[in-house]
Amino acid sequence: MSVPGFLMSSLLMTSCRTAPKGCNGYIRASSSRFTSNLLLAILLLAGGILANVSTIEPDLDEPPLVEQRPFEMVNHQLYTTTALSLLTPLAPGHNWNGTGHSLNGTSNCKLIPGDHTWPGDGDWSALNETLGGRLIASVPLAAVCHNGPFNIYNETRCGEAREGWDRPETHFVEPVEFNAPIFQNATCDPFTSVDQECELGNYVSYAVNLTTDTAADDVKAGLAFATQHNLRVVIKNTGHDYLGKSTGKGALSFWTHNLKNISIIEDYSSDDYNGPAVKIGAGVQGFDVLDSLKESGYLTLSGSCPTVGLAGGYTQGGGHSILTSKYGLSADNVLEWEVVTANGTLVTATPKENQDLYFALSGGGGGTFGVVISMTTRLFEDRKVGGANNFTFAAASDKKEDVNAFWDAVGSLQNLTIPFVDAGNSLVYLIYAWPDRKVPALTTYSVTVPDCDTTECVDTAMKPFTDDLTARGVKYEYSAKVSETFLEHYNASFGPIPYGWYPVSQVTGGRLLPRAVVSDEEMGKNLTATMRMAIQEEGFTFGCVASSAKVGLREGVVSSVNPAWRNAMAFCLVVGKWDYSIDRAEMMKMQKALTEMVQPALDAATPGGGCYLNEANFEQEDWQEQFYGLENYKKLRNVKDTWDPTGVFYALTAVGSEDWELDGDGRVCRKQ
Numbered sequence: 001m002s003v004p005g006f007l008m009s010s011l012l013m014t015s016c017r018t019a020p021k022g023c024n025g026y027i028r029a030s031s032s033r034f035t036s037n038l039l040l041a042i043l044l045l046a047g048g049i050l051a052n053v054s055t056i057e058p059d060l061d062e063p064p065l066v067e068q069r070p071f072e073m074v075n076h077q078l079y080t081t082t083a084l085s086l087l088t089p090l091a092p093g094h095n096w097n098g099t100g101h102s103l104n105g106t107s108n109c110k111l112i113p114g115d116h117t118w119p120g121d122g123d124w125s126a127l128n129e130t131l132g133g134r135l136i137a138s139v140p141l142a143a144v145c146h147n148g149p150f151n152i153y154n155e156t157r158c159g160e161a162r163e164g165w166d167r168p169e170t171h172f173v174e175p176v177e178f179n180a181p182i183f184q185n186a187t188c189d190p191f192t193s194v195d196q197e198c199e200l201g202n203y204v205s206y207a208v209n210l211t212t213d214t215a216a217d218d219v220k221a222g223l224a225f226a227t228q229h230n231l232r233v234v235i236k237n238t239g240h241d242y243l244g245k246s247t248g249k250g251a252l253s254f255w256t257h258n259l260k261n262i263s264i265i266e267d268y269s270s271d272d273y274n275g276p277a278v279k280i281g282a283g284v285q286g287f288d289v290l291d292s293l294k295e296s297g298y299l300t301l302s303g304s305c306p307t308v309g310l311a312g313g314y315t316q317g318g319g320h321s322i323l324t325s326k327y328g329l330s331a332d333n334v335l336e337w338e339v340v341t342a343n344g345t346l347v348t349a350t351p352k353e354n355q356d357l358y359f360a361l362s363g364g365g366g367g368t369f370g371v372v373i374s375m376t377t378r379l380f381e382d383r384k385v386g387g388a389n390n391f392t393f394a395a396a397s398d399k400k401e402d403v404n405a406f407w408d409a410v411g412s413l414q415n416l417t418i419p420f421v422d423a424g425n426s427l428v429y430l431i432y433a434w435p436d437r438k439v440p441a442l443t444t445y446s447v448t449v450p451d452c453d454t455t456e457c458v459d460t461a462m463k464p465f466t467d468d469l470t471a472r473g474v475k476y477e478y479s480a481k482v483s484e485t486f487l488e489h490y491n492a493s494f495g496p497i498p499y500g501w502y503p504v505s506q507v508t509g510g511r512l513l514p515r516a517v518v519s520d521e522e523m524g525k526n527l528t529a530t531m532r533m534a535i536q537e538e539g540f541t542f543g544c545v546a547s548s549a550k551v552g553l554r555e556g557v558v559s560s561v562n563p564a565w566r567n568a569m570a571f572c573l574v575v576g577k578w579d580y581s582i583d584r585a586e587m588m589k590m591q592k593a594l595t596e597m598v599q600p601a602l603d604a605a606t607p608g609g610g611c612y613l614n615e616a617n618f619e620q621e622d623w624q625e626q627f628y629g630l631e632n633y634k635k636l637r638n639v640k641d642t643w644d645p646t647g648v649f650y651a652l653t654a655v656g657s658e659d660w661e662l663d664g665d666g667r668v669c670r671k672q
């Protein structure tokens with residue numbers, strides 16, 4: 001098999017720890033790329049996408065598989081009494097101390113359905129009226145796959161849900177769906193028996209469908225209701241969060257998906273920035289903004305997966321992009337936040353106004369400081385972008401000497417990447433081993449050389465890598481290219497927009513790789529040995545984004561991203577593919593291996609590193625230090641205590657969450 005053929009096959013298979021049939025998600029993902037291509041082509045032909053206008057409302061979503069159910073259509077009694085569900089897997093430090101007792105509104109615990117002071121139908125009706133009918137009672141998407149209790153079983157729709165379960169667009173168009181399989185907890189998915197009751201489990205109970213004109217008032221009303229009734233509050237944008245932070249048992253959720261407004265501001269002016277900017281609603285996703293800006297001559301930062309939401313978890317948690325080496329993290333570029341705080345007040349946070357809140361929202365993590373309604377961020381000039389097609393190499397065989405040579409080459413590549421990213425460039429690379437974990441390979445999804453508009457300067461930027469591989473006798477694939485626009489470059493790697501190809505069902509850990517480790521001979525070797533163990537012995541895949549997050553800071557403007565970003569040459573996501581076709585207990589073993597062995601080994605091999613709070617293991621030890629940096633965490637905790645002193649907002653591993661724990665029934669309770 002030729003190298004490209006081998007690599008393409010292995011790429012499709014790469015994350016599978018088990019039987020090949022578990023890889024259907026990848027194969028499906030690649031075929032749905034053609035569907036997306038087609039969709040995009042139709043949209044372009046129809047001329048339906050506006051660009052270069054001041055206010056744009058893209059509407060690229062496919063219809064949801066299950067119709068949203070307005071509050072009136074749902075049998076609430078049925079719903080609330082069947083919602084007592086299986087237990088949530090807990091992070092270390094959370095105690096199982098369930099009493100099973102019904103609780104009242106004055107308890108230290110937030111209520112769950114079935115508690116005797118849980119709001120009655122009349123209360124929910126009144127809230128729905130206040131919200132102008134925008135309250136949605138949760139019906140899990142996979143209710144169509146189960147006989148009860150929702151009684152909407154539908155074989156065709158169930159098949160569609162099953163087929164699309166590993167795709168982001170299946171979940172983000174739905175008000176209460178979320179991706180993380182561990183938190184789905186098999187209480188209502190399309191893979192369990194039709195006779196199993198569809199239980200809400202970790203699903204929120206109700207969602208408020210926020211709309212552009214009414215969002216702030218609706219959040220205010222929802223927060224008042226939640227406070228009055230002692231309810232858990234959750235904020236959901238796309239549901240992409242790997243740590244389950246956009247869902248929560250019994251919660252009232254604010255669903256931001258429909259806040260899609262995008263307005264270009266040609267001459268934004270403030271003390272720290274004068275230039276073009278864009279104001280985006282909290283529901284705007286990467287593909288919305290890429291599409292809307294494509295003829296404007298501007299670009300802004302977004303994630304590698306085009307469906308990640310911009311103003312939600314992504315930017316609030318830091319937000320890396322293939323342009324980070326040139327323009328910084330997304331959090332470094334925010335000019336303004338509009339946010340409704342825990343007491344229901346709409347405030348603007350900028351580097352000058354409500355400075356502490358601005359600091360916290362710009363990197364301190366989503367879901368805990370308030371409900372962001374919009375974000376204004378910097379725009380940059382769109383121009384030609386240099387890159388390379390599938391820069392790739394693999395071990396020549398599964399013989400020990402070839403595998404050793406491969407890993408030496410990886411260590412060297414990571415070291416050579418430091419000057420590469422410092423020159424403003426980025427590399428997105430995947431390291432995996434196939435078949436049977438025997439032959440390791442590295443392939444790049446994206447090589448980005450932003451200041452380069454000829455293939456010659458791409459070749460020059462890549463020469464240290466190609467020279468090194470040649471000197472080592474390691475065969476590689478590589479060809480330089482230049483894209484006319486950033487979108488063209490992005491689409492070649494991660495597109496086509498709107499949905500791209502990323503699957504979403506996985507076990508997840510991650511680590512920021514410090515420059516000092518990668519550039520030290522001994523520590524660098526230890527790091528690659530650890531990666532080798534995780535990939536070839538434990539069957540994980542590493543997806544790394546090499547960039548320099550040192551740039552992008554505006555004078556006098558401080559964001560709260562984990563300081564470990566500033567010393568890192570790359571962030572690596574550690575991924576184990578979730579396979580719904582095998583026993584869930586097997587998948588939980590993979591999570592256990594991650595938590596107890598792989599992640600600690602990686603942490604130990606990267607002293608001075610840290611984790612990216614958005615792409616991490618929800619069971620990470622010392623998460624305050626690893627996700628935020630200890631000094632930073634103290635400041636963030638002060639901001640939390642100032643703006644949300646009673647703990648209205650809670651999310652696992654979010655700032656302030658150490659005050660809370662889950663009881664045995666899944667209630668969030670204040671620690672005594």
Ligand SMILES: Cc1cc2nc3c(=O)[nH]c(=O)nc-3n(C[C@H](O)[C@H](O)[C@H](O)COP(=O)(O)OP(=O)(O)OC[C@H]3O[C@@H](n4cnc5c(N)ncnc54)[C@H](O)[C@@H]3O)c2cc1C
Nearest residue numbers: 237238239240241245303304305309312313320366367372
């Ligand atoms: C396939 C895939 C690819 C990814 N690629 C990248 C990447 O290239 N770069 C990168 O940096 N990250 C990436 N991520 C991680 C991503 O940034 C996080 O999953 C992020 O949390 C997603 O934010 P969201 O708002 O879309 O998701 P959600 O799950 O809806 O929300 C995430 C968190 O933000 C909170 N939140 C959402 N909206 C608001 C709001 N309006 N106000 C306050 N809090 C809010 C939620 O409560 C939750 O805590 C990727 C994730 C996936 C699944």
